Amino acid sequence: MTRTTNTAFDTRWATNADLPALERLMKRAIDALQTGLLTPEQVAASHAIMGLDTQLIEDGTYLIAVRDGIIAGCGGWSNRATLYGGDHSTSLRNPALLDPARDPAKIRAMYTDPDFARQGIGRLILDGCERAAARHGFASVELMATLSGERLYATAGYVPVEKVEAVVDGIAIPLIRMQKQL
Template sequence: MPNGLTIRWATEADLNTLRNLMTLAIDRLQSSFLSPEQIAASRAVMGLDTQLVRDGTYAVVEDSGNAVGCGGWSRRATLYGGDHSTALRNPALLEPGRNPARIRAMYTHPDHARRGIGRLILNHCEHAAASEGFTAVELMSTLSGQPLYVACGYQAQERCDADVDGVTVPLIRMSKPLIMS
């Protein structure tokens, strides 16, 4: 584990902290990839899915007790989106071994980027999904997240742009087989 970092499953008590961390990450880490209009539009398709917290599949990474990253996995069909993205939601349970688990809502505090936090969360979530019998995972990546996912073995499957009131937000559906030792 990277120096000084801890990881645990999030609880309802973490919700406000997680929302704040997500807002910072969306606003600052995408600025090299998206226009201000696209960043504003991306808030309509990104954010906290509290179902992940209720399911016990959403992790928070802390540095000296401060949240510096979060992300999760899901055994549900929803691929991406927050509580407010009702059109994107599908709570149906996936079938391990047949359907890929979902990697969801990965965010790193901008002041802590490039410290291994994303890799830590991915590893944690991939192992948890594999322990429940899932043999593959998929996710919907932003342009800013794509380099991390490629470095961690994910392959792009298709570009799936989101249209938010006439503003295009570029997204990439990616997947990876789970080969756990």
């Protein structure tokens, strides 16, 4: 098991035993951290396109930050074509394997528990995922950012590639596809 420590948070790769805590954390993060950036209707609709992708845990590529036994944040990297979406958003999923020689790895499902926001957890997890992707031969990464995550990613060197909208039951949710060279 790979472990790192930064600002009193340990990181480790998630296991199936973490699933219930991760699901609770993601729901809290979606509901709380997008407030003020999206309408209440957009926040509610976001649950249809965001959430837990257990493929990341099965692949051993989902990193969690823990302090005192509490999961404070999570996020992963993937060598699969899926850019975003959870287990329930099947139309967004593509399990095809990427070629590190030509494809960017995907940074996926980044969430911080609202009680731990603005404490460097997102950056800690992002750095760990980027290092892991680079160790697996990837020269670049890409992600689909929410408005609440855009600033973190821009500060970490990601550049916007395109702005898109995911539409759920007629409600448009703004997203930004971003990339970075490792």
